[in-house]
Amino acid sequence: MRYFLSLITLIFIPVQRVYSIPVVPNFGGATTNSTTTSKQNTTELIEQWEYSTGFDWSLSGTNINIQGKINPDIKTVGTHSVSGVTTTHFGVDLDTVPNVNMHTQGAATQLLNSYQGPGLKSFTRISRDIVTESVTNTMSTFSN
Numbered sequence: 001m002r003y004f005l006s007l008i009t010l011i012f013i014p015v016q017r018v019y020s021i022p023v024v025p026n027f028g029g030a031t032t033n034s035t036t037t038s039k040q041n042t043t044e045l046i047e048q049w050e051y052s053t054g055f056d057w058s059l060s061g062t063n064i065n066i067q068g069k070i071n072p073d074i075k076t077v078g079t080h081s082v083s084g085v086t087t088t089h090f091g092v093d094l095d096t097v098p099n100v101n102m103h104t105q106g107a108a109t110q111l112l113n114s115y116q117g118p119g120l121k122s123f124t125r126i127s128r129d130i131v132t133e134s135v136t137n138t139m140s141t142f143s144n
Contacts, residue, residue, distance in 0.1 A: 029143030
């Protein structure tokens with residue numbers, strides 16, 4: 001009985017009506033901006049080592065008398081290693097170069113004797129800095 005009275009009480013309680021209103025977004029639009037900046041520094045180093053493992057030797061002239069062999073003996077004058085590779089240098093044994101005298105005293109005479117031995121011929125180093133900068137601007141606009 002108690003439940004029955006509770007149920008009857010609920011039936012006779014006045015209820016207010018509920019009304020709904022449509023929800024309309026109040027959104028007009030928007031704009032976003034984004035900026036990305038990057039900077040890169042690069043240092044580039046190029047080195048070139050040029051070696052000669054042989055030699056250049058010459059003897060020439062006019063009104064000269066060469067005594068002994070014209071070509072001197074060759075001997076090992078050193079070695080060098082680069083990246084695990086060993087190279088032997090060959091040069092002239094300067095104790096065996098021929099003696100040169102004037103053929104006719106008082107006559108015009110010219111003598112050219114040159115020797116360039118093995119070793120480092122040239123070294124080139126190029127170093128440059130490269131700076132790269134970039135800026136990216138992005139803008140997005142949207143509306144309803």
